[in-house]
Amino acid sequence: MSVTLLEQRIDGERIYSGKILDLEVDRVKLPNGHVTIREVVRHPGAVVVVPVLSGDRLVLVRQYRYPVGKVLLELPAGKLDPGEEPSICARRELGEEIGMSARRWTPLGTLYTTPGFSDEVLHVFLATDLQPQAGLGPDDDEFLEASIMPKSEVFTLAREGKIHDAKTLAGLFLWQLTAGQE
Amino acid sequence: MSVTLLEQRIDGERIYSGKILDLEVDRVKLPNGHVTIREVVRHPGAVVVVPVLSGDRLVLVRQYRYPVGKVLLELPAGKLDPGEEPSICARRELGEEIGMSARRWTPLGTLYTTPGFSDEVLHVFLATDLQPQAGLGPDDDEFLEASIMPKSEVFTLAREGKIHDAKTLAGLFLWQLTAGQE
Numbered sequence: 001m002s003v004t005l006l007e008q009r010i011d012g013e014r015i016y017s018g019k020i021l022d023l024e025v026d027r028v029k030l031p032n033g034h035v036t037i038r039e040v041v042r043h044p045g046a047v048v049v050v051p052v053l054s055g056d057r058l059v060l061v062r063q064y065r066y067p068v069g070k071v072l073l074e075l076p077a078g079k080l081d082p083g084e085e086p087s088i089c090a091r092r093e094l095g096e097e098i099g100m101s102a103r104r105w106t107p108l109g110t111l112y113t114t115p116g117f118s119d120e121v122l123h124v125f126l127a128t129d130l131q132p133q134a135g136l137g138p139d140d141d142e143f144l145e146a147s148i149m150p151k152s153e154v155f156t157l158a159r160e161g162k163i164h165d166a167k168t169l170a171g172l173f174l175w176q177l178t179a180g181q182e
Numbered sequence: 183m184s185v186t187l188l189e190q191r192i193d194g195e196r197i198y199s200g201k202i203l204d205l206e207v208d209r210v211k212l213p214n215g216h217v218t219i220r221e222v223v224r225h226p227g228a229v230v231v232v233p234v235l236s237g238d239r240l241v242l243v244r245q246y247r248y249p250v251g252k253v254l255l256e257l258p259a260g261k262l263d264p265g266e267e268p269s270i271c272a273r274r275e276l277g278e279e280i281g282m283s284a285r286r287w288t289p290l291g292t293l294y295t296t297p298g299f300s301d302e303v304l305h306v307f308l309a310t311d312l313q314p315q316a317g318l319g320p321d322d323d324e325f326l327e328a329s330i331m332p333k334s335e336v337f338t339l340a341r342e343g344k345i346h347d348a349k350t351l352a353g354l355f356l357w358q359l360t361a362g363q364e
Binding site for chain 1: 197198200212213219221222248290291292296301303325326327341343347348358
């Protein structure tokens with residue numbers, strides 16, 4: 001790590017403590033000695049799952065995303081409960097969101113969604129050898145539709161600019177890069 | 183769009199108005215009629231640039247990201263100024279961050295970084311036919327290092343889990359999907 005790029009916290013203030021996020025505003029010292037503020041959204045972290053069925057078919061979900069006012073096509077994902085292990089969370093979310101369990105789990109990496117203003121980290125997993133699981137169903141305030149789609153169709157949608165969720169594109173890319181490397 | 187997935191705003195409150203983001207907390211009506219709150223980080227939007235030199239070499243930047251406390255390897259990116267066109271912003275950021283201009287620009291799509299809690303949208307561009315530009319330099323509170331790296335090395339780093347920035351992986355994926363399609 002380049003020492004010259006580091007920023008040091010001087011002090012800060014918790015502006016908001018909420019349901020899924022907190023907001024802090026810190027004063028920090030820059031590499032040139034100047035002082036600025038950094039606005040930081042604290043988030044518990046989440047998981048993203050790439051669920052792959054036989055025949056290179058993927059399971060995606062459509063979900064209304066209130067902040068952007070649109071239904072987006074996404075990989076299944078969900079927030080970590082307090083203290084929850086990512087691998088446990090991934091199993092839970094797969095059951096809740098698409099009603100499936102997986103016999104095989106492969107970690108694909110960790111991502112920061114918005115490192116400029118949030119500490120949210122996503123743990124990405126490949127889930128294979130899938131089978132139906134008696135559904136727990138999604139959270140009380142979560143409504144979504146699962147779809148099984150051939151990989152070729154998903155990649156065509158991505159190429160045509162019809163998949164707008166960054167974690168979904170990043171997760172698919174990590175899957176593609178590691179396919180055949182296992 | 184599935185009508186059954188929609189959520190309707192009832193009312194809301196601006197909690198914070200800041201330098202790079204605002205925070206709003208809205209009460210919304212869910213598809214089942216229940217009422218919940220949605221915490222929304224409002225962001226001006228940003229651009230991401232995939233700068234490609236001859237010989238399949240990419241220009242990436244290393245930058246300290248205060249919210250995650252790490253130096254990350256990323257594609258050049260930056261926030262839109264108020265009212266700024268994304269294509270203008272992309273040209274400005276390329277000059278500021280890597281000291282280059284591009285003769286050819288290709289839009290690769292738009293992404294939402296965190297549609298679960300923010301409206302941040304990223305406009306992704308491919309920049310080719312690059313040439314040095316007398317540098318404006320980065321913003322006053324921005325410190326970064328540019329590196330030219332072969333595509334093969336960048337993809338190896340991504341496969342090994344050493345690129346953690348989601349927009350960078352998503353941008354590279356969009357570039358890969360569209361390469362040869364122009």
